[in-house]
Amino acid sequence: MKNILSLKDISYSYNxxxxxxxxxxxDFKKGKFYTIVGPSxxxxxxxxxxxxxxxxxxSGEIFYMEESLKNISLEKYRNKFVSIIFQGYNLLNYLSAIENITAAMNIKGIKTSNNKEFAIDMLNRVxxxxxxxxxKTLTLSGGQQQRVAIARALCCDSDLIIADEPTGNLDEETSKxxxxxxxxxxxxxxxxxIMVTHDTKIASMSDETFLVKEKSVNKLFYK
Known part of the structure; x- marks a missing residue:
């Protein structure tokens, strides 16, 4: 199975x-659900x-579909190949849920026969x-806003979805x-x-889990 994303000899320092x-x-494989856990x-x-x-x-290098991000360019990678879901949703509150999605599609240059209907169909799915x-998204509950953020990521048609604690502000039932x-x-x-979570119960539901601790990242085995 081909790696969709690989981090090779990665180190990171502040200042x-x-x-x-x-x-x-x-290495992250295509068609897998990964979680990342670790202390604050x-x-x-x-x-x-x-x-x-x-x-x-x-130092080190990151590869998408075995091509270095240095060759792809970070802007192209973010716009075309990865969709990001933030814990804070990052929705435009003065727009409707549908408009949030169609705006993202326009920014990424995604065209369907009818972007609005496409967005409605994706919202129905979630x-x-x-x-x-x-x-307007500000009138929706936290769980509903997170669903809109997920629908937006799906409408942008990226094969790689990365989510930073998307269930962190949600109740247990909505999280499930x-x-x-x-x-x-x-x-x-x-x-x-690929999803960051602080909840080990949620992590156990993924295909693979990685623990970030003491500057290293190691695979955990729940099953």
Missing amino acids: SNKSVLEDVNI GSGKTTLISLACGLDVPS GITKEQGMQ EIISLFKDIVETENKTV
């Missing part, structure tokens, strides 16, 4: 003297920022009705529904999901 990650090597301040967000192309390593989709949605996306669309 050239505070080391956060050292000699990290991870261990470097989980740094790892995700590197994987998203939002930051660059101090449990948001057309009526809810027409509401979001994880079930991720698992369904992986299984039915052969996408790769």
Whole structure:
């Protein structure tokens, strides 16, 4: 199975003297659901920022589909190949849920026969009705806003979805529904999901889990 994302000999330091990650090597396969766990301040967000192309390593190299991000360019990688889901949703509150999605599609240059209908269909898939989709996102609940953020990521048609604690602000039942949605996306669309979580129960539901601790990243085995 081909690696969709590989981190090779990755190290990262702040201000050239505070080391956060050292000699990290991870391969992520296509069509898998991964979780990343670790203590607060261990470097989980740094790892995700590197994987998203939002930051660059101090040393080492990152590959997407076996091509270096240095060759792809970070801007192209972020725009075309990876979708990011933030804990804070990062939705435009003055726009409706549908408009949030179509705006993201326009930015990424994605055109369908009808982007609005495409967005409505995707919202329905994640449990948001057309009526809810027409509401401004600030009127939706936290769980609904997270579903909109997931629908936005799916509409951008990236094979790689990276999520930074998307269930961190949600109740247990809604969190389970979001994880079930991720698992369904992986299984039915052969996408790769990499998700940071602090919840070991959620982590145990993924295909593989990595622990970030003491500047290193190691695979955990729950099953």
